[in-house]
Structures are given as C-alpha cells and as structure tokens.
C-alpha cells in the first residue's frame with residue numbers, strides 16, 4: 001500500500017521540508033505524503049519514540065527521513081533544530097509549522113498557567129520556529145511556510161485558549177507574508193475543522209460530547225480526514241500556490257457556514273477523501289464506544 005496523493009510524485013524532488021509535530025495526527029500524515037512526493041524530509045517533535053515510529057513507517061515504504069527532537073517552546077532548541085536540518089541537508093525549502101496542542105476546558109476553568117502553556121506552544125512556539133527558519137535559511141533563499149490555525153471564526157467554545165493562540169497565528173502569518181515576500185518567502189495558514197485523528201482519544205467528558213455533536217452542525221455532515229488537511233498543506237507548499245501568501249485555507253467542511261442549522265436539515269453532506277493508507281479510526285468511534 002502507498003499514499004494515494006493527488007499530486008505528482010516528483011513534486012518536491014530535491015526540496016528539503018521540515019514538519020514539526022511529525023510524530024502523530026496531521027503531522028504524521030503530511031510527512032507520509034511529502035515523502036511520497038519526493039521531498040527530503042525531516043520530522044521534528046518532542047517525543048523521540050513517536051518520531052521513531054513514524055520514521056520506521058516511512059522508511060519501510062522505501063523513503064528516507066531524518067528525525068530531530070525539539071521542544072518548540074525553547075528558543076535554544078528551535079535554533080538547534082534548524083541548524084540540524086541545515087547540517088543534514090544544506091537547505092530548507094518548506095516548513096510545515098504544525099507542532100502544537102490544546103486541552104478541552106470551559107473558559108472559566110482555565111488557569112493562567114494552562115492558558116499560557118497553550119499560547120506558548122501554539123503561538124510563541126510557532127513564531128520561534130518560523131522566525132528561525134527565516135533567519136537561518138529562507139531570508140537568503142526563499143521558501144514556503146504553512147502555519148496551523150483552526151476553525152476559530154466567531155470563537156471556539158471549549159478551546160478558548162487554543163482559538164486565541166490560533167487567531168494570533170493568523171495575524172502573525174499576515175505580517176510575515178508582507179515582511180518576507182521580498183525574500184521570496186510565502187507564509188500561509190491551513191485551518192482545519194474537526195479532523196478524525198488519534199488526537200480525539202485525548203479528550204474526555206464534555207470534550208467527547210463536543211466531538212460527537214460536530215457533524216450535525218457542519219454542511220459536510222462529517223469530520224474531516226487528515227489526508228484532506230495534508231492535501232491543503234501540500235498545495236500551499238507547491239509552486240501552484242506561488243501567488244498565494246498571507247492567506248488562510250479552511251479545511252472544515254463549511255463549518256462556519258453552517259451556523260444556520262435549520263438549512264442543514266436536508267443536507268446529505270460531502271464525500272470524504274482519504275488518501276492516507278495508514279489512517280485509523282479513533283477508539284472513540286469504535287463500534288463498542290458508540291453512543
């Protein structure tokens with residue numbers, strides 16, 4: 001079995017692409033797709049075991065990949081990660097600035113520490129990674145950066161801290177697009193809605209309820225697949241997006257457009273694309289756990 005990408009197999013031949021958060025979820029999927037499209041791939045993250053597992057998967061399919069351990073909240077570690085990529089490959093053409101995380105909590109229960117932890121990973125950490133990629137390589141050679149956002153339009157109850165950090169990332173992306181275009185660097189975001197991934201299994205209680213209620217209020221009437229997000233990231237990294245910078249590509253089944261729930265009653269929804277040959281069903285959706 002191989003990744004069923006819609007893009008041509010040599011799309012990124014000779015290009016070096018770094019995927020942060022490459023050990024699971026969307027990062028793992030896009031790492032597989034980029035490998036299948038000829039990229040010289042580096043995956044980074046905090047957990048060496050997860051990285052090793054994904055590297056094994058990719059290598060067992062005949063591609064090569066390097067792994068680098070990095071906590072993106074540390075400026076020193078991020079600088080070393082980018083130095084590491086350059087030491088390995090001598091260039092850095094694309095950055096999938098994907099590492100991040102959040103936990104479900106009502107706004108009133110979020111401590112300042114918890115809030116700051118999410119912002120410091122998703123926003124400050126993402127900022128440090130893109131800045132370091134720019135300073136150490138892209139400023140002098142151009143490149144493409146894809147930052148991760150979310151379905152934050154009109155807020156994201158239950159994930160207020162994450163939405164605040166992703167909104168910051170939207171603004172940061174727009175500023176960088178303007179400041180860095182002169183160096184040939186494009187900077188965009190991909191904003192996934194609720195995507196079926198192993199990450200679903202990290203939630204409990206109200207978080208699970210929020211996940212289960214999602215398809216009803218979305219025009220597509222379903223969750224997204226990691227392959228659908230990966231395809232958007234790949235497009236934005238590719239030359240086909242040469243005139244796109246400072247933009248956000250929503251991959252959310254029309255979620256913000258489905259606010260008027262009444263109109264969705266008759267909607268059948270949209271069929272899925274799942275090119276990821278290793279995709280799996282979250283435990284949450286296994287037959288025995290359905291409610």
Ligand code: ADE
Nearest residue numbers: 045046071072099100101
């Ligand atoms: N994934 C989630 N949090 C992270 C962090 N601080 N550094 C790297 N990857 C992460």
